[in-house]
Amino acid sequence: xxxxxxxxxxxxxxxxxxxxxxxxxxxxxxxxxxxxxxxxxxxxxxxxxxxxxxxxxxxxxxxxxxxxxxxxxxxxxxxxxxxxxxxxxxxxxxxxxxxxxxxxxxxxxxxxxxxxxxxxxxxxxxxxxxxxxxxxxxxxxxxxxxxxxxxxxxxxxxxxxxxxxxxxxxxxxxxxxxxxxxxx
Numbered sequence: 001x002x003x004x005x006x007x008x009x010x011x012x013x014x015x016x017x018x019x020x021x022x023x024x025x026x027x028x029x030x031x032x033x034x035x036x037x038x039x040x041x042x043x044x045x046x047x048x049x050x051x052x053x054x055x056x057x058x059x060x061x062x063x064x065x066x067x068x069x070x071x072x073x074x075x076x077x078x079x080x081x082x083x084x085x086x087x088x089x090x091x092x093x094x095x096x097x098x099x100x101x102x103x104x105x106x107x108x109x110x111x112x113x114x115x116x117x118x119x120x121x122x123x124x125x126x127x128x129x130x131x132x133x134x135x136x137x138x139x140x141x142x143x144x145x146x147x148x149x150x151x152x153x154x155x156x157x158x159x160x161x162x163x164x165x166x167x168x169x170x171x172x173x174x175x176x177x178x179x180x181x182x183x184x
Contacts, residue, residue: 006164010132014123014158018053021157026178028153030059033181038149038174042116044070046084046148049093049101054121055153055177072110074138075102082138083109112146120172125152126163129171129184143170151176 001009033039045064050056061071072084076096085103093101120139124132131152133139143150152172156179174183 003164003166007132007135007166010163011123011135014132017157018123018155021155026155027059028055028057028176029178029180030063033060033151033176034063036174036181036183038117038151042069042149044072044110044115044117046112046115046118047071047073048119048121049073050121051098051100055155057119057153060119060153060176072115073103074142075105075107076100076138080137080141082142084112084115086110112142112148115146115148117149117151118143118146119151119153119176122152122154122158122172124158124160124163125154125172125175126160127184128162128165129173129175130163130165130169131172132163137168140168140170149173151181153177 047057047061064071070087072087074082075085076082076098085107086109088103088107092104094104096102120131122131122133131139150170150172151174153176156177159175159177172184174181
């Protein structure tokens with residue numbers, strides 16, 4: 001079975017599992033991230049607006065703002081391209097064709113090299129930092145050249161032993177869940 005076919009099977013399985021088991025009352029164990037150097041050294045953090053049963057980064061965002069850090073959000077431009085927009089009020093966000101809340105097109109685009117920590121949604125992550133996303137490659141393309149720390153955000157059950165990977169897959173450097181923060 002090819003990696004692409006295997007990933008499709010994994011996506012279906014993990015989305016179904018997350019939709020069934022997503023314990024929204026189990027937020028990520030924040031203090032395990034905020035004690036890490038990747039947090040302490042970060043002045044700009046890329047977050048996301050959760051879709052469906054994704055782990056919510058709101059506690060992390062609140063802690064970042066409280067510490068004077070800048071929180072930015074992605075905007076999809078189409079054809080596999082995504083950018084992060086400079087902070088704007090959440091009430092100005094628009095709903096994308098994918099149903100994701102994102103900053104307005106008019107917000108200033110932030111160079112991804114200025115982002116120190118990326119919080120990244122996922123369907124699964126393995127012990128090597130391989131991330132299983134939704135298959136569009138948006139994060140892989142953006143993270144290919146971005147130097148910031150890449151942290152997958154999910155629930156415990158989304159951490160698996162081994163996932164299929166392809167050459168273009170950009171690995172996570174850490175994973176934060178309701179059990180804590182792990183560096184790969």
